[in-house]
Amino acid sequence: MHLPTEEHIKIERTQRIKAKAEALGFISCGIAKADFLEEEAPRLESWLKNNYQGEMNYMANHFDMRLDPRLLVEGAKSVISLAYNYYQDLNRNLDSYKVAMYAQGEDYHFVVKEKVRELLDFIQDEIGEVVGRAFTDSAPIMEHAWATKAGIGWVGKNSLTLSKQKGSFFFLAELILDLDLMYDNPMETDHCGKCTKCIDACPTEAILPNLVVNGSKCISYFTIELKDQIPSEMKGKFDDWIFGCDICQEVCPWNRFSLPTKQERFIGHESINQFSKNDWEEITEDVFREIFKKSPVKRTKYVGLLRNIDFVKQN
Template sequence: MLNNFKTYTHLIKQEAKRLGFESCGIAKADFLEEEVTNLEQWLKNGYHGNMQYMENYFDKRLDPRLLVDGAKSVISLSFNYFPEQSQKEDTFKIAKYAYGEDYHHVLKSKLKELIFFVQNTIGEVNGRAFVDSAPVLERAWAQKSGLGWRGKNSLLLQKNKGSFFFLAELIIDTELTYDNPFVTDHCGNCTKCIDACPTEAILPNNTIDGSKCISYFTIELKDELPKSVKGKFEDWIFGCDICQDVCPWNRFSKPHSEEKFNPHQDLLGMTKKDWQEITEDVFKKVFKKSAVKRTKFNGLVRNIKFIKN
């Protein structure tokens, strides 16, 4: 049976690569005991801000067996989204992950193909696919399955690839061969991400105060933006890449090869004037399938006005 586990594991990783995933690691589906205190403290400190959904499903976040009956394996995957070209310097900026089509849909489609492959290869397998939209501690599982380490900005880092990649998971009720956890922290004494964050959202011990993050303000917060952060967004109107842009490991980032992540032809050329004059029709055209739709047209206009005025 052990040989079967090894064979299945090899075939799954091979198929993941064929589908475009850069990394694939597998961990035993078990209770994340080492994450309990961190999650409790993070919520207690209110670092989730108005994201009340983070308080839900506490137990499920820590135990994948509560998400999939009889879960045995967590397959963690990474998918590169680093663009070949970025926006102009002197313009309002959106996070690179939102340049193209919404990654939730693109990766979910690939995960469905992967789970179909698993079922065809192994037989009757029950499982679920997750892409940043369910109570799964994806970075903890990625580290546990050997994909990389968590940097000071809390993002998963890989030595030869940096951090411009999405994470996704398949939780299945089949035993596989498990990878060793990634235990080495290669950030060392570097504090570039901490020093560069204009809202001081990056705290010691690889923790983010989500309620201070520019991404939180420009996407998650639906209320009026607080005056306390006026002048601190550095032209970011949807998400923020500052802590990634300054990270030395991201010098190894290479352009992705996923056509669906390419930006709309009008996006990269947009000037500040274009953004300030954006209409709902232009918004719908440029961001038709983009994650930018999460903030809606009115939310984007709110963010632009907040920076401009």
């Protein structure tokens, strides 16, 4: 009787993990070796030196940790990258204010992280003592770089991970494990080519050449992250977006392949997209709390949403 080799064990474990990820609703699952992100280091340093993070000061924290997953999980050997679809075919009132698609329903930090933790529990139950941590946009980890290394997609000009089959309307999550697995081939080809639709469409000119986005000029930054007043030079440039922005994704040719999510918790109140501008302008704090009680929109708070509505209304 031949005992399975170490290679066969890794293959079998990898196949079981990927099958479980699919069963949990993830549309992609790729695995990369946990190592230092050598190519990303100078890019991150340059991005921070240019102050493209604006008031997102947390982006400058834990520089080394962002580049090396072994500082997040001792003895880390594998980074599992996961993608979870949130695309919806929204029936929007075309003459109203707009909320980004990702924020229509329940906060993805809770929905997706539950799924990632389920996957970690499965691994620990099935394989044994595996040390690991689950992440969903909640720690210093460069998720787009890892998604590329794991073969999920490539980083587009708008800095988002793109897939030829699935577009870009998906959340990314990671599992860092001290477990040897089979690694996927990295996505080395940029399938954006000469297309500049996202660059041309961005009304605040936040998308720069060479796969760089000036985060401090992004509509999402102004409507979510910025706590002060929105700069007057941005007047007339928000295209009715009051929380987040999907412009660079809406114009991306690869998103013609996006399919509606099967996750009902991401489907928000229909009223969000049927509100008139007047409905938004007269929204009360009680209505805000009811509609957005589990939504990412809570981040901007009631007064922040009113600030955004007022800024867009004036222009």
